[in-house]
Structures are given as C-alpha cells and as structure tokens.
Amino acid sequence: MAPRTRRALFSVTVFLATCAVAGTLINQRVDAQSATDESTLRDSLRNFTSVYSLVEQNYADKMTTDKTDKAIYDGAIPGMLHVLDPHSNFYDPKAYAQMREDQHGRYYGVGMTIQPQPDPKAKGGTKIVVLYPFEGTPSFKAGIRPGDTVLSVDDKSTEGMDTAGVAALLKGPRNTHVKVVMAREGAAKPLEFDLVRDEVSRQSVDIAFMIRPGVGYMHVTNFMETTSREVGDALDKFGDINGLVIDLRGNPGGLLNEAVNMSDKFLQKGQIVVSQRGRAFPDQVYRAAHGSDTKYPIVVLVNRNTASAAEIVSGALQDHDRALIVGETTFGKGLVQTVFQISENTGLALTTYHYYTPSGRLIQRNYNHVSLYDYYYVRDPSQLQDKTNREVKLTDSGRTVYGGGGITPDQPIENLKSNRFQNSLLSKYAFFNFSKHYLAVHNSVSKDFNVDDAVMQEFKSFLKSQDIDYTDQDIAGVQDWLKESIKSDLFTSQFGQLEGLKVRAEWDPQIAKAVTYLPEAQTLQDHLKLAQKTNPARN
Structure with missing residues (x-):
C-alpha cells in the first residue's frame, strides 16, 4: 500500500474514531437509545466515507497527503465539533504535542x-x-x-x-x-x-513584586501544572502584606485543578470553588481542601480576555466576598472540555460539563446563532451591560451578582485605548528596534536609568531614520507612555524580561487604579464578617 494511501486511511480512521468517541459519550447513561438513532448514526458515517471516496477519486487536483490532512484535520472534524459549541476541538499530532507541552510548562x-x-x-x-x-x-x-x-x-x-x-x-x-x-x-x-x-x-506567574509599600502584585498568565505552586512561592516571598492585587488580564485559563488549588490559598477550608454539571457524568463539586487564614484585602484585575480557569478563580473569590473584582466583564467561557486521546498522539477536546460559581452562576455566555469569529472577537458592550435577562445570584454577604455571561466586575476600569500614532509605533517594532540601536551606541544602561530629554531626542531621531512619521502633538499626547515603553524595552534587553515587566506594571494606569480599590476590598470583608454574625456563611 502506498504511503499516501496509508496516510489517507489513517486520517479517515481518526475521523471515524473521533465520531465513535463522541458517540460513546453521547450514549453513556442513556440505556433507552433507540435502534433507529443507532441506524441513523451508521448511515451518517457511511455517507461520510462515500463522500470522501468520491472526492479522492474525482477531485480536479490530486489528493496529496497535505490536502487529505487538511480535509480531515482542518475541515471534517473541526466542522463537526464546532456545530456543537465553540470550544470542542480536535488536536492533530502537532497541536496535541504543543498542548501537552503548554500544560507541563x-x-x-x-x-x-x-x-x-x-x-x-x-x-x-x-x-x-x-x-x-x-x-x-x-x-x-x-x-x-x-x-x-x-x-x-x-x-x-x-x-x-x-x-x-x-x-x-x-x-x-x-x-x-x-x-x-x-x-x-x-x-x-x-x-x-x-x-x-x-x-x-515557562513561568505561569511571570511577575510578582511589591508594587507599593506593603502591597503585593502578581500577574498570572495561564493555569498549568505549576501555577498554584508559583502563586504560593510568590505569597511566601511577599511575607506580611497589607493588600494584594492579582492580575488575570489576558489569562485564557488552563487546568481546572490548578485554578482550584490557587483559590484554596485565599478561601476558607471547605468553601466551594466551582461545580461542574454535565449529562453523561456525575456532577462534581470542588472545595478548598486546606483553606487559608489570610486577612489582607484582595483586588483581582480582569478584562474581556480573562477566561475559563481564570474566571473560576475570579468567580469564587467574588462569590465568597474574598476579593473585589475590577476591570472589564470577562470572556464567559464556562464549558468544560475533557481531552480524550484518539490515536497516534491525536486528541479530542469534547465539552462534557458546564462550570458554575459557588453561588450557582453559569459562567458561559450565549453562543447560539453566533459565528466563531463574532464569538471570539466581536462583543457588543451594550449587551454586556444589559442585565435584563441575566440570572441573579447572591454572594455570601448578600451582594447581587449576575450569571450567564462571564464575571461582571464589582468596579469597572476602562481598558486602555491606543491611538493611530501608538499603533504605528507598535506595528513597526519602534521600541524594540530602538533598544537595539541605543545599546549598540551606549553599550549599557544602569538600574537608575530614566528617559530624559536627551533620550527622547535620540528616540525622535531614530523614528526619522526609520521613516516613521510623527508630529510634536503626537509625542506630547502620549509622552508618559513613550517613556515607559522605551525604558521597558531597554531594561528587558539589559537586565531581563522580569525587569522590563516591572517597568510596565509600575506605570500601568489600570494597575494603579486597582490598587486604589484595596480599601473597598477591605470594606467588603468587614461587611462579610457582619453578615456572618447574623447568618452563617454559605459553603
């Protein structure tokens, strides 16, 4: 048998195996599945193989291995799964290996x-x-x-x-x-x-430092096998603090157990972190196994790209009044995927559960009659603000929270918006390339380096040499941002990524605003204690 034919047969086998896994899951715990439904499934699979055979024999161009793989891996299987929901997915061998690497970190x-x-x-x-x-x-x-x-x-x-x-x-x-x-x-x-x-x-907590006297700050990029340990290490390094800002902006999620273990470091023992409910498997409730006696106020900073496991942490801390959530309404990804290995290092990530916060809020937002592009990239702010059809729940102290559309912040912080000039600089790698140029001329910078008028003049000259147009008004309008960006890239080149990230965090207006909400986060805890005196806290 020719290698191309064997590869084509393998691709079809993977598709049929994927269908079989999905079919098995669908039929679990449904003993009354009718013979008619089973016959319909067999007919559908037979129709697929017939279509594939016709394509292979009669398509105008030769069905090479690459075309066969694309037809199966990029077409048939994802098409089938995306009809179900936006997050069920198939991993070909390359994507499956990358997923496992990302999880291990x-x-x-x-x-x-x-x-x-x-x-x-x-x-x-x-x-x-x-x-x-x-x-x-x-x-x-x-x-x-x-x-x-x-x-x-x-x-x-x-x-x-x-x-x-x-x-x-x-x-x-x-x-x-x-x-x-x-x-x-x-x-x-x-x-x-x-x-x-x-x-x-690769670090999940890419930066953790004292952003103000007595105030710790950490940015958690995703949830992989080392996340909760890294969070614990950062807290140990902080020592005694008077407040904490946890930055989950842009965190796409990851491993459920790591989200639970991270939440455990801030909640009381036995408190619910998240529950998941599905059709084919028993419901599961995850609780804080050890708990923590930390008393300092916590502010969690989120945005529209905070998703999945990061929403679990945000929702748990909000429902138990352990943290004040600030920023934008989060993504709203509350569908749980179980990854099933199919064959030859391929995997099927199939939605098997829905996530619910401790108060019973569904995290997932509506995706019916919405294209994949619109689901991921186009969200109407007015729809996020409209709570008319959102489910209403209560936190431990009796505050109103809303479900069915991500985690709504307790206090909004507007996302930073860039103008045409800023976008032009970023798209042309202006700061990145200037740092190379500056260090080639000056050799190094010291830790007490600041962007003064001389450095700014050198930057302007560099922009002209790169044919990047600007006006004095462009420079004046974003001068603080320019200085921060120049210093950050220079520090990254001279001292490493951590120092560059610290420069950005110390300047970031959203982080600065989040810090100002620490007193409100403390008031939140005080109200909870008052409520617990009259009504025991819900677990």
Missing part, C-alpha cells in the same frame, strides 16, 4: 522567544529575531539579547523559515549541543553561540 531547548520581523532583504521578506531569552536559561546565560537575529542553527540557514521551524531546530534532548549564529546591531561580524540544551520551565 516545560520542554528541552535553549529558552528564548523568537518572532518574525519584516526584512525586505531576506528570503520571504522576514527574518527571525529574539524577542527575549528566558531568565536563567542557556540563551540568557550565554548573553543572547532581544533583537539578535537568528541566522543559522547547526549550520542550517534560517532564511525563509518560520518561527515554528526555527523553534523545532532549537529544541532537542537535554545536554545536547546546538550551534546558533546571530547577527547583532553594532557587532562587526555574526556572533556564534555553542548552547547546551536544558529543561526550560
């Missing part, structure tokens, strides 16, 4: 984030540059800097390659060598690095 490689940048002289019009090396990794220790251009890996030119291809070359077994050649602005010739691959751990 570690891999073997050299530890740097790379990205394409426009380069008219390069094949394909782009070059691969280092965004930043992860601190403590082989790349960081070797002195690789943000802005370095990857020319070759083990003597294989990266010209014309995408980031996935270059990343695959950089990854490999632990303790193996990889030769990387870089171009650096200001260097007379390319730089050669002999790196030894090691385990690279």
Whole structure:
C-alpha cells in the first residue's frame, strides 16, 4: 500500500474514531437509545466515507497527503465539533504535542522567544529575531539579547523559515549541543553561540513584586501544572502584606485543578470553588481542601480576555466576598472540555460539563446563532451591560451578582485605548528596534536609568531614520507612555524580561487604579464578617 494511501486511511480512521468517541459519550447513561438513532448514526458515517471516496477519486487536483490532512484535520472534524459549541476541538499530532507541552510548562531547548520581523532583504521578506531569552536559561546565560537575529542553527540557514521551524531546530534532548549564529546591531561580524540544551520551565506567574509599600502584585498568565505552586512561592516571598492585587488580564485559563488549588490559598477550608454539571457524568463539586487564614484585602484585575480557569478563580473569590473584582466583564467561557486521546498522539477536546460559581452562576455566555469569529472577537458592550435577562445570584454577604455571561466586575476600569500614532509605533517594532540601536551606541544602561530629554531626542531621531512619521502633538499626547515603553524595552534587553515587566506594571494606569480599590476590598470583608454574625456563611 502506498504511503499516501496509508496516510489517507489513517486520517479517515481518526475521523471515524473521533465520531465513535463522541458517540460513546453521547450514549453513556442513556440505556433507552433507540435502534433507529443507532441506524441513523451508521448511515451518517457511511455517507461520510462515500463522500470522501468520491472526492479522492474525482477531485480536479490530486489528493496529496497535505490536502487529505487538511480535509480531515482542518475541515471534517473541526466542522463537526464546532456545530456543537465553540470550544470542542480536535488536536492533530502537532497541536496535541504543543498542548501537552503548554500544560507541563516545560520542554528541552535553549529558552528564548523568537518572532518574525519584516526584512525586505531576506528570503520571504522576514527574518527571525529574539524577542527575549528566558531568565536563567542557556540563551540568557550565554548573553543572547532581544533583537539578535537568528541566522543559522547547526549550520542550517534560517532564511525563509518560520518561527515554528526555527523553534523545532532549537529544541532537542537535554545536554545536547546546538550551534546558533546571530547577527547583532553594532557587532562587526555574526556572533556564534555553542548552547547546551536544558529543561526550560515557562513561568505561569511571570511577575510578582511589591508594587507599593506593603502591597503585593502578581500577574498570572495561564493555569498549568505549576501555577498554584508559583502563586504560593510568590505569597511566601511577599511575607506580611497589607493588600494584594492579582492580575488575570489576558489569562485564557488552563487546568481546572490548578485554578482550584490557587483559590484554596485565599478561601476558607471547605468553601466551594466551582461545580461542574454535565449529562453523561456525575456532577462534581470542588472545595478548598486546606483553606487559608489570610486577612489582607484582595483586588483581582480582569478584562474581556480573562477566561475559563481564570474566571473560576475570579468567580469564587467574588462569590465568597474574598476579593473585589475590577476591570472589564470577562470572556464567559464556562464549558468544560475533557481531552480524550484518539490515536497516534491525536486528541479530542469534547465539552462534557458546564462550570458554575459557588453561588450557582453559569459562567458561559450565549453562543447560539453566533459565528466563531463574532464569538471570539466581536462583543457588543451594550449587551454586556444589559442585565435584563441575566440570572441573579447572591454572594455570601448578600451582594447581587449576575450569571450567564462571564464575571461582571464589582468596579469597572476602562481598558486602555491606543491611538493611530501608538499603533504605528507598535506595528513597526519602534521600541524594540530602538533598544537595539541605543545599546549598540551606549553599550549599557544602569538600574537608575530614566528617559530624559536627551533620550527622547535620540528616540525622535531614530523614528526619522526609520521613516516613521510623527508630529510634536503626537509625542506630547502620549509622552508618559513613550517613556515607559522605551525604558521597558531597554531594561528587558539589559537586565531581563522580569525587569522590563516591572517597568510596565509600575506605570500601568489600570494597575494603579486597582490598587486604589484595596480599601473597598477591605470594606467588603468587614461587611462579610457582619453578615456572618447574623447568618452563617454559605459553603
């Protein structure tokens, strides 16, 4: 049998196996499934194989392996699942491996984030540059800097390659060598690095520091296997604090058990964190297993891209009046996917439950009669504010909260909006490229560096050299943002990603506003104590 035919048969087998898994789940606990329904399912599968056979035999172009894979992996299976809901999904072998890596939060490689940048002289019009090396990794220790251009890996030119291809070359077994050649602005010739691959751990808590005297701040990027441990380590490092800001903006979620374990660090023992209800499996209730006696006020900062496991944490802390939620209404992803391995490292993420907060709020927002694009990217602010048809629940102290559309903040904080000039600078990598230029000329910056008039004049000259148009009014209108962005990228290049993130956090107006709500968060706890004197807190 020809390899292409075997591959095509495997693709069809995966599709049928996916259907079988879905069908098995649908039929679990439904003993009265009729013979008519079973016959209809068999007829549907037979129709699919007949259609596929006709396509393979009669399509105008030859059905290559790539076309077969796309028809099955990108067409038939996702199409079937997306008819059900927006979050059921299929992982082909490459996507499945990436998902598992993301969940573990570690891999073997050299530890740097790379990205394409426009380069008219390069094949394909782009070059691969280092965004930043992860601190403590082989790349960081070797002195690789943000802005370095990857020319070759083990003597294989990266010209014309995408980031996935270059990343695959950089990854490999632990303790193996990889030769990387870089171009650096200001260097007379390319730089050669002999790196030894090691385990690279990606941090879920990418930044945690004392943002004000007595006030801790942490940003949680996602929920993977190490998240609750990282949160615990950050709290231990803070020591005795008078308040805490937890930043969950842009957090897409992740592992349920890590969301539960993180919530456990702030709730009382036995309090409900989240419950999940489905049709084919028993309902489950997750509670704080250990609990915490922390008393300091907490403010949780969220936005429209805070989703899933991050909404579980936000909802639990809000329902138990343990934290004041501020920012924007969250995404509203309350469908639980169970990942079933199909074959050859492929996986089916099938919705099996719905998430509910401790007060009984459904987190998931409505997705009926909404396209996938509109579901993910287009949300009418007026619909989020309209609570007419939203379910009404009460927190432990009796405050009103709303379900069926994400987590509504207790206090809104408007999202930062950028203007045309700011978007132009970002799209042209102005700050990133200026940091390369500045360090090539000045060699280094110190920790007490600030962006003064001289630096701003140098930045303006750089913009002109890059044909980036601006007016004095453009500069004056966003001068604080410009100074923060310049300093952040320079600190990332000179001292590492953490220092660059700290610069951004210390300036961020949304974070500054969140800190001002700590007294209100304390009042929230005081009201809860008063309510508990007359009515025991709900578990």
